[in-house]
Amino acid sequence: MAKEPGKYPCGRCGCTPEGRDQDGGRWKIFGGDPTAPEIVSEICPRRLLTHRTLEFMRLYGHYKRGVLPVAGGLLDQPAAYCDAMATLEQWLTDG
Numbered sequence: 001m002a003k004e005p006g007k008y009p010c011g012r013c014g015c016t017p018e019g020r021d022q023d024g025g026r027w028k029i030f031g032g033d034p035t036a037p038e039i040v041s042e043i044c045p046r047r048l049l050t051h052r053t054l055e056f057m058r059l060y061g062h063y064k065r066g067v068l069p070v071a072g073g074l075l076d077q078p079a080a081y082c083d084a085m086a087t088l089e090q091w092l093t094d095g
């Protein structure tokens with residue numbers, strides 16, 4: 001996805017096939033300071049993520065509700081899945 005963003009339109013933000021804002025604006029992502037964005041980008045931030053990252057982000061919601069992708073408990077899940085959930089959890093709780 002990140003290598004060929006034109007082939008994978010977001011479907012959520014309405015950006016152009018090239019990942020640009022339709023009004024020529026920029027994406028601003030704010031952190032702790034609501035007056036100063038931490039990231040300003042001319043390219044849709046979703047285009048900077050790989051398909052695998054987006055899939056893990058989708059699974060994170062299920063993870064938080066206790067729904068796991070593989071039958072069994074947490075120790076039955078693939079190591080990559082457990083690592084991704086731990087990383088997302090840390091990013092989201094550290095702000």
Ligand SMILES: [Zn+2]
Pocket residue numbers: 010011012013014015019044045046047
């Ligand atoms: Zn987009």
